[in-house]
Amino acid sequence: MPELPEVETVVRSLEQHLAGLTVTSVNLIKPEVIRSPKPEEFIELLLGKTFLKKMGRRGKYILLNLSENLTLVVHLRMTGRLIYCDAEAPLEKHTHVIFLLDNGKHLRFADVRRFGRLQLVPTTEVMELPGIKELGPEPLEPEFTREFIKKEIRRHRTRIKPLLLDQSFIAGLGNIYADEALFRAKVHPERLASELTSREAAALHKAIVEVITEGIEHRGTSFRDYVDGEGRAGSFQNHLKVYNRENHPCTQCGRPISRIKVAGRSSYYCSACQKAK
DNA sequence: ATCGCCTCCTGATGGC
DNA sequence: TGCCATCAGGAGGCGA
Numbered sequence A: 001m002p003e004l005p006e007v008e009t010v011v012r013s014l015e016q017h018l019a020g021l022t023v024t025s026v027n028l029i030k031p032e033v034i035r036s037p038k039p040e041e042f043i044e045l046l047l048g049k050t051f052l053k054k055m056g057r058r059g060k061y062i063l064l065n066l067s068e069n070l071t072l073v074v075h076l077r078m079t080g081r082l083i084y085c086d087a088e089a090p091l092e093k094h095t096h097v098i099f100l101l102d103n104g105k106h107l108r109f110a111d112v113r114r115f116g117r118l119q120l121v122p123t124t125e126v127m128e129l130p131g132i133k134e135l136g137p138e139p140l141e142p143e144f145t146r147e148f149i150k151k152e153i154r155r156h157r158t159r160i161k162p163l164l165l166d167q168s169f170i171a172g173l174g175n176i177y178a179d180e181a182l183f184r185a186k187v188h189p190e191r192l193a194s195e196l197t198s199r200e201a202a203a204l205h206k207a208i209v210e211v212i213t214e215g216i217e218h219r220g221t222s223f224r225d226y227v228d229g230e231g232r233a234g235s236f237q238n239h240l241k242v243y244n245r246e247n248h249p250c251t252q253c254g255r256p257i258s259r260i261k262v263a264g265r266s267s268y269y270c271s272a273c274q275k276a277k
Numbered sequence B: 001a002t003c004g005c006c007t008c009c010t011g012a013t014g015g016c
Numbered sequence C: 001t002g003c004c005a006t007c008a009g010g011a012g013g014c015g016a
Helices: A004-018 A039-046 A124-127 A146-153 A160-165 A177-185 A198-217
Strands: A023-028 A034-036 A056-058 A060-065 A070-075 A080-085 A095-101 A106-111 A117-122 A258-260 A265-269
Touching: A004 A056, A004 A060, A004 A080, A004 A258, A023 A039, A023 A198, A034 A039, A034 A124, A039 A070, A039 A117, A039 A198, A070 A080, A070 A124, A160 A177, A177 A198, A177 A265
Parallel strands: A034 A117
Antiparallel strands: A023 A095, A056 A060, A060 A070, A070 A117, A080 A106, A095 A106, A258 A265
16 A cells, blocks of 8 residues: 555656656546546646656655646555556556557556546645645654654644554555554554653654655565556565564564554554553 | 544455 | 455545
């Protein structure tokens, strides 16, 4: 499931291919995946536009910048894929949009579960979009400090796991990296956010930065559907310490990893290393 | 503010 | 072998 490291990897892999290419036609197989504007206008606006050198990302949103102040905003949600490939490449099932480029190649959007969305907006308005303007700090930007965590965590009466998944608190974490960060910080997912000690908050800050950084270095976690902008799998799934490891031995203490539901989400943790208190 | 619950959707899995 | 229920989880919406 694409979280920050997966989305960042997609952006980086697409960036190097798309820069300078012009959209020559758009095939909207499933117009429902376009959030805005209307399908006809979406196509009309894109035709003849050129991808810029610099792409972007905010939280889990992919920002593909084009000429004439346009940005194609893509959210992959659970199973979305954005892939640059040969026009002759076999069409994978659930391909919903095909962009033909002026070098003869394709940019394709595919999504088994059809939760993902594409949106074409003026570049100057991207940061004001609903869903983007509410986002909390980027974990790898200077604004995400130890002090931020310490201070903000106390304002919330919820448990720490759902808070980490709240995109308006921190942008980009999903179920996998949230569990991995909590394990590294030795914090139980059901601990009340406001009751973490200063030391624990600092450890959590460090753990989030580390796990996100390592996730990017390994080009993401290919647990089920995720591949990058060229259809290649990542390798961070080989380095997960708790996620999807129920009953497997903890890498720290050897006891079996537990799995519980927290706010409706599977949460994997080590009951010995991460005490409930 | 925070909760649970629901919806979107398909494929994988497990019980019988 | 098939049939059905359950689960996966990102985000947004609902009412409590």
